[in-house]
Amino acid sequence: MRYLLDTHVVIWWLQGNKKLGATSRALIERNECAMSVLSVWEIINKLNSGHLNLPEASVESQIVSHNLRLLPLTALHIETGLAINDLHGDPFDRMIVGVAKAEGLTLLTRDAQILERAVKHLRGKLVEA
Secondary structure, three states: EEEEHHHHHHHHHHHHOOOOOOOHHHHHHOEEEEHHHHHHHHHHHHHOOOOOOOOOOHHHHHHHOOOOEOOOOOHHHHHHHHOOOOOOOOOHHHHHHHHHHHHHOOOOOHHHHHHHHHHHOOOOEEOOO
């Protein structure tokens, strides 16, 4: 199965944070996993604002060393994300759901609002981290 990791899941994975349980860790280790370039943007914003600490290596080198595929943002992703207007106001979350939907990937997240409201958009391609 192929998965798209929500930004907080990527952060927990890179940090080795215990918030990401053994089941989710095994899922990431055993499957093809991707992250959106949107998550890179969110991570670098958090790093620059002092709201996040990661190991000293660059975000890009960490992505490579953790075998995550980086997806560029496409017009289809944007169109799909913007069409999801019943999720909530966070544009990053709408776009992440849009990327998962457009790419046919299963989204791995712990975001309660996404888990509650994106079910109808992702039709079974949504897993709680």
